[in-house]
Amino acid sequence: MAREITGMVERRGLGLWLTHLGMIAGVLVIFFPIWLAFVASTVTQPEIVRPPMPLWPGDQLIENYTAALFSGVNVPVLSMLGNSLIMAVGIAVGKIIISLTSAFAIVYFRFPGRNMFFWLIFLTLMLPVEVRIVPTYEVIAGFGMLNSYQGLIFPLVASATATFLFRQFFLTVPDELAEAARVDGASPMQFFRDILLPMSRTNIAALFVILFIYGWNQYLWPLLITTDPSMNTIVMGIRQMFPSGDDVADWPVIMATSILAMIPPVVVVISMQKLFIRGLVDSEK
Amino acid sequence: MEKRVTFKGWLLPLCLIAPQVFISAVFFFYPAGQAVWQSLFIPDPFGLSSQFVGLGNFEYLLGDPYYRASFVTTAVFSTLVTLASMIPALFLAVMADRLVKSAGTYRTLLIWPYAVAPAVAGVLWMFMFNTRVGVVSWYLGQLGYDWNHVLNGTEAMGLVVAASAWGRISYNFLFFFAALQAVPRSIIEAAAIDGARFWRRFFTIVLPLLSPTTFFLLVVNIVYAFFETFGVIHTITAGGPQQSTTILVYKVFSDGFVSQDLGSSAAQSVILLVVVGLLTVLQFKYIEKRVHY
Amino acid sequence: MATVTFDNIKKRFGPTEVIKGVSLDVADGEFIVIVGPSGCGKSTLLRMVAGLETISEGELRIGNRRANDLEPMDRDIAMVFQNYALYPHMSVAQNMGYGLRIAGLPKAEIAAKVQDAAKLLQLTELLDRKPRQLSGGQRQRVAMGRAIVRAPSVFLFDEPLSNLDAKLRVQMRLEIRELQAKLGITSLYVTHDQVEAMTMADRMIVMNAGRAEQIGTPLDVYERPATLFAAQFIGSPSMNVLEGEGREGALWLGAARLPNPTGHRGPVMLGLRPEHLVPDPEGPIAMQVQLAEPLGANTLLHGKLEAGQGFTASLPGVHTVAHGGEILRLGIKPENMHLFDRATGLRLG
Numbered sequence: 007m008a009r010e011i012t013g014m015v016e017r018r019g020l021g022l023w024l025t026h027l028g029m030i031a032g033v034l035v036i037f038f039p040i041w042l043a044f045v046a047s048t049v050t051q052p053e054i055v056r057p058p059m060p061l062w063p064g065d066q067l068i069e070n071y072t073a074a075l076f077s078g079v080n081v082p083v084l085s086m087l088g089n090s091l092i093m094a095v096g097i098a099v100g101k102i103i104i105s106l107t108s109a110f111a112i113v114y115f116r117f118p119g120r121n122m123f124f125w126l127i128f129l130t131l132m133l134p135v136e137v138r139i140v141p142t143y144e145v146i147a148g149f150g151m152l153n154s155y156q157g158l159i160f161p162l163v164a165s166a167t168a169t170f171l172f173r174q175f176f177l178t179v180p181d182e183l184a185e186a187a188r189v190d191g192a193s194p195m196q197f198f199r200d201i202l203l204p205m206s207r208t209n210i211a212a213l214f215v216i217l218f219i220y221g222w223n224q225y226l227w228p229l230l231i232t233t234d235p236s237m238n239t240i241v242m243g244i245r246q247m248f249p250s251g252d253d254v255a256d257w258p259v260i261m262a263t264s265i266l267a268m269i270p271p272v273v274v275v276i277s278m279q280k281l282f283i284r285g286l287v288d289s290e291k
Numbered sequence: 292m293e294k295r296v297t298f299k300g301w302l303l304p305l306c307l308i309a310p311q312v313f314i315s316a317v318f319f320f321y322p323a324g325q326a327v328w329q330s331l332f333i334p335d336p337f338g339l340s341s342q343f344v345g346l347g348n349f350e351y352l353l354g355d356p357y358y359r360a361s362f363v364t365t366a367v368f369s370t371l372v373t374l375a376s377m378i379p380a381l382f383l384a385v386m387a388d389r390l391v392k393s394a395g396t397y398r399t400l401l402i403w404p405y406a407v408a409p410a411v412a413g414v415l416w417m418f419m420f421n422t423r424v425g426v427v428s429w430y431l432g433q434l435g436y437d438w439n440h441v442l443n444g445t446e447a448m449g450l451v452v453a454a455s456a457w458g459r460i461s462y463n464f465l466f467f468f469a470a471l472q473a474v475p476r477s478i479i480e481a482a483a484i485d486g487a488r489f490w491r492r493f494f495t496i497v498l499p500l501l502s503p504t505t506f507f508l509l510v511v512n513i514v515y516a517f518f519e520t521f522g523v524i525h526t527i528t529a530g531g532p533q534q535s536t537t538i539l540v541y542k543v544f545s546d547g548f549v550s551q552d553l554g555s556s557a558a559q560s561v562i563l564l565v566v567v568g569l570l571t572v573l574q575f576k577y578i579e580k581r582v583h584y
Numbered sequence: 585m586a587t588v589t590f591d592n593i594k595k596r597f598g599p600t601e602v603i604k605g606v607s608l609d610v611a612d613g614e615f616i617v618i619v620g621p622s623g624c625g626k627s628t629l630l631r632m633v634a635g636l637e638t639i640s641e642g643e644l645r646i647g648n649r650r651a652n653d654l655e656p657m658d659r660d661i662a663m664v665f666q667n668y669a670l671y672p673h674m675s676v677a678q679n680m681g682y683g684l685r686i687a688g689l690p691k692a693e694i695a696a697k698v699q700d701a702a703k704l705l706q707l708t709e710l711l712d713r714k715p716r717q718l719s720g721g722q723r724q725r726v727a728m729g730r731a732i733v734r735a736p737s738v739f740l741f742d743e744p745l746s747n748l749d750a751k752l753r754v755q756m757r758l759e760i761r762e763l764q765a766k767l768g769i770t771s772l773y774v775t776h777d778q779v780e781a782m783t784m785a786d787r788m789i790v791m792n793a794g795r796a797e798q799i800g801t802p803l804d805v806y807e808r809p810a811t812l813f814a815a816q817f818i819g820s821p822s823m824n825v826l827e828g829e830g831r832e833g834a835l836w837l838g839a840a841r842l843p844n845p846t847g848h849r850g851p852v853m854l855g856l857r858p859e860h861l862v863p864d865p866e867g868p869i870a871m872q873v874q875l876a877e878p879l880g881a882n883t884l885l886h887g888k889l890e891a892g893q894g895f896t897a898s899l900p901g902v903h904t905v906a907h908g909g910e911i912l913r914l915g916i917k918p919e920n921m922h923l924f925d926r927a928t929g930l931r932l933g
Contacts, residue, residue, distance in 0.1 A: 022390075025390055029383065029397050036400075036457070037400075039419060040403065043418065055424055057426070058426055058430065061426070107310065107311075108308040110307055111303075111307035111308040112304075112308065114294060115298055117304045117305060118301060129319075129320075136540045137326075137560050137564055138560055139560075140557060141322035141329065160314060163318075164311055164315045177294065180669065188298075188635075189635075192682075194303060196686060204673040205672060207673075223407075225522035226521045226544065242410065245410065245414070264415060268411060274406070283465055
C-alpha cells in the first residue's frame with residue numbers, strides 16, 4: 007500500500023504522541039455524558055441527590071436495572087423496549103419493502119404516470135414529520151390509530167431516501183443482466199427475486215441499520231400519538247418518568263433507562279460498523 | 292439516467308409502486324395540503340366552525356414579536372449547533388487521519404453518540420447540568436460560577452446547543468474522515484515535496500479538497516438543527532426560559548398541541564415547508580455540483 | 585436447430601431508421617458473422633433476433649415460425665453477451681442452470697445438463713465458484729455454457745471476445761467455432777473485428793449505417809467486395825483506394841497507366857490491396873517510401889504516390905528502407921484490381 011512509504015508526511019515521535027493525546031481527550035469528552043449516566047445507573051438515589059455524585063460505578067447496577075426493567079416509573083421499561091423494537095423494526099422493514107418495489111417499478115418499467123409518481127415520491131423528501139404534525143395527527147386520529155403500532159409506524163414508513171438509494175443502485179446494475187434473465191425466461195418478478203434482491207443484500211443491510219436507528223430514536227411522533235403509557239416507546243418514555251412539580255426524580259432508574267435506550271442502536275451501529283458507514287455515506291450523497 | 296432495458300406491462304409496476312404512493316398520499320400530501328388549507332382559517336374556540344382569513348394568519352405571525360424572536364432563536368441555535376458539531380469533528384478527523392494504524396479504533400470509539408437519540412442526549416446533558424444534582428453544575432459552583440439554565444436563557448441556549456451538537460460530532464466525523472481518506476496521498480506528498488508544512492498543506496490543499504463534503508455537511512446539519520432537535524429541547528428546557536430556546540419546530544408543536552392554536556400552527560407549518568424546500572434545493576445544487584467535481 | 589429468415593427487417597428509434605431493411609436466409613447449422621464498425625446497427629439486428637428489441641417492420645422467422653412478437657424465452661435462442669452478464673451472486677452451476685430452473689425442470693435433470701455442458705467446456709472444476717473468482721477466459725466459457733445448457737435452436741453472440749486479450753481471443757475464436765461445428769447449432773455472431781469475421785464465418789454480413797453492404801462467404805467478400813465500404817472494411821492492412829479515370833484500354837491514375845480490367849470508362853474508384861502489389865522495376869505505380877514496418881513474414885511499406893495520395897504495400901520477406909524518400913516501383917495483376925463507381929461506391933464489373 008502507498009501508505010507505507012509516506013513516512014515523510016506522517017507524524018513521528020513527539021508529534022505522534024501529541025496527536026494520540028488529542029484523540030484520547032476528544033474521545034473522553036465525547037464519552038463523558040454516557041459514562042456519567044452509566045455511573046448514575048449503578049448508585050443509590052441518596053448518592054446522587056447529595057452532590058457531587060461519585061464518578062466511579064457503585065454496586066447498585068442489578069437493583070437499578072431490575073427496577074427499571076420490571077417496574078419502571080409509569081410502566082415497566084421492558085414494555086417500552088418492546089414497543090420501540092416493534093416500531094423500529096416495523097419502520098425499517100416497511101420502508102425497505104415499499105422502497106424496493108417502487109424503485110424496481112420506476113427503474114425497470116415504463117408505465118403511464120411514471121414521471122408523476124417519481125416526483126410525488128421525490129417531494130416527500132421535503133416533508134419531515136415535524137412540519138406537518140397537526141394534520142398528520144388528525145389523519146391518524148381519524149383512522150382510530152392513536153395508541154397503536156400502525157399509528158406509530160405508517161406515517162414514518164414512506165420516505166423517499168430509501169427509494170432513491172435503491173434507484174441509484176438499480177441504475178448501476180448492468181442492463182445485460184436483465185437481458186440475460188429475459189433470455190433465460192425469467193418474468194419481471196423472478197428477475198426481481200432471483201437477481202436484483204440478492205444483489206442488493208449489502209444495500210438492504212446497510213439501510214436496515216440506518217432506518218432501525220431512525221425509527222428507534224423517534225421522539226415527537228410517539229409523544230403525540232401514544233397517550234396510553236403501555237404504548238410508550240423508550241426514547242419518549244424517559245421524559246415521562248420525570249415527575250411534574252417539585253418531586254425528586256428517581257435518577258438511578260431514569261439513568262438506567264437511558265442506558266437501556268441506547269444499547270440497541272449502539273450495538274447495531276458498532277456491530278455493523280462497516281455496512282453502516284457505507285450505507286450512511288451512500289444514502290446521504 | 293435511464294435504463295435501456297425495461298420490462299413490458301403497466302399493471303405490475305403500478306401495483307409495485309402503489310404502496311409507497313398510497314402512504315405518501317395519506318400521510319404526506321393530504322396532511323401537507325391540510326396544513327396549507329388550515330393556515331387560511333381561524334377556528335372558533337370550540338372548534339365548531341372556522342372563519343376564512345386568507346393570509347391573515349401569516350400576517351399575524353410575521354407581526355408577532357414572539358414568532359419573530361423564534362426565528363432569531365432558530366437562526367442562532369442552528370448556526371451554533373452547526374459550528375459546534377463540525378469544527379470539533381473536523382479537528383478529530385484530521386488527527387485520526389494521521390494515525391493510520393489506530394484510526395479504526397478511534398472511529399469505533401467515536402461513532403457511539405450517533406446512535407444515541409437526541410431526546411436521550413437531552414436527558415444526559417440535563418442530568419450533567421441539573422441545578423440540583425448535576426455534576427458539572429456543582430463543580431462550576433465550586434469554581435464560583437452559578438449555573439442555572441432554568442432561569443438563564445443564555446445558559447439554556449448553550450446547553451441545548453451542546454446536547455444537540457454532541458451526537459452530531461460523530462456523524463460529521465465519519466464524513467470528514469471518509470473525505471480525508473479519499474484525498475489522494477500523491478497530492479499530499481507533492482505538496483510536502485514542494486515544501487509545505489502540515490498546517491500550510493491543510494489550509495491550502497486539504498481543506499479546499501474537502502469543500503464539497505463541508506458544504507454538504509453544512510446543509511445537512513442546518514436541516515438537523517431545524518427539525519431533529521425537538522427531543523433535545525423538549526427534554527431539557529421545554530422551550531424556556533421565557534421562550535429563549537423555542538425554535539420554530541418547537542413552536543409549531545407548542546402552539547398546535549399545547550395552546551391548540553391550529554390556524555397559527557398550520558401557518559407556521561407552511562412557513563417551515565418553504566424553509567425545507569429551500570434547504571432541499573440547496574442540497575440538490577450540491578449534488579449537481581458534486582457530479583462535476 | 586433451425587433456419588432463421590430475415591425478411592426486409594427494419595428498426596426505427598423515433599424518426600431515425602437505424603436498420604434500413606435487411607433480408608437474409610440463414611441455413612440450418614450455419615455460422616453467420618455480422619461485422620461492421622460501431623454504430624452500424626449490427627448489435628441492434630442481433631438484439632431483434634433475441635427479442636430484446638422490437639422489430640419495426642419486416643418479418644423474422646426462426647425455424648419457419650414468425651418470431652416478431654415472441655418473448656425471448658419463446659424463441660428458442662440463447663445469447664452470449666459482450667460483458668458475459670453472469671449473475672454475480674450465483675455460482676457457475678447456478679448461472680448455467682438458471683434458465684432451466686425458470687423453465688421448471690427437475691433439479692436432477694438441471695444438474696445433469698449443467699454437468700454435461702461443464703464437461704464440454706472444461707468447467708467441471710469451477711462449478712462452485714462465483715463469477716468474480718474466475719478469469720476473463722473462464723467467464724467467457726461460463727457464458728457459453730449458459731447458452732449451451734439450454735440446447736437452443738439458435739446461438740446469438742454479441743461481441744463475445746472483445747473483453748479478452750489478444751492471445752485468448754485467438755484461442756476462444758477456435759474453441760467457439762469447434763463447439764459450434766460439433767453441436768451444429770445455427771449461430772449469429774456480431775463483431776467489429778474483421779479478422780474474427782474472416783476466420784469464423786460460413787457467411788458474413790458486412791453492415792454499414794444500417795444496411796447490409798454485402799452478404800457472402802469470407803473469400804467472396806475478400807475477392808469480390810460488392811461495395812467500396814466492404815472492400816475497405818475487410819482485409820488488413822486495408823485496401824488502398826485511389827481516384828482513377830477509365831479510358832480506352834487503360835486506367836489512368838494521374839500520369840500512371842494501368843490496365844483496365846473491366847473496360848469501364850469515366851471516373852472510377854480504384855481499390856488495390858497492399859498484399860497484391862509486387863515489386864516490379866517496370867511497374868506503373870511509383871511510391872515514395874516513408875516508413876517500413878517489418879512484421880517478420882512480410883513488411884508493410886507506407887508512403888506516397890506522385891500526386892501525394894497515401895499508399896501502403898505489403899511485400900513478402902524483409903525490406904529495409906535506407907532513408908525516407910526512396911522510390912519503389914510496383915505492379916499489380918489486372919484480376920486483383922477492384923473498380924467501384926465513384927458516386928454509388930458499387931462494384932463495377
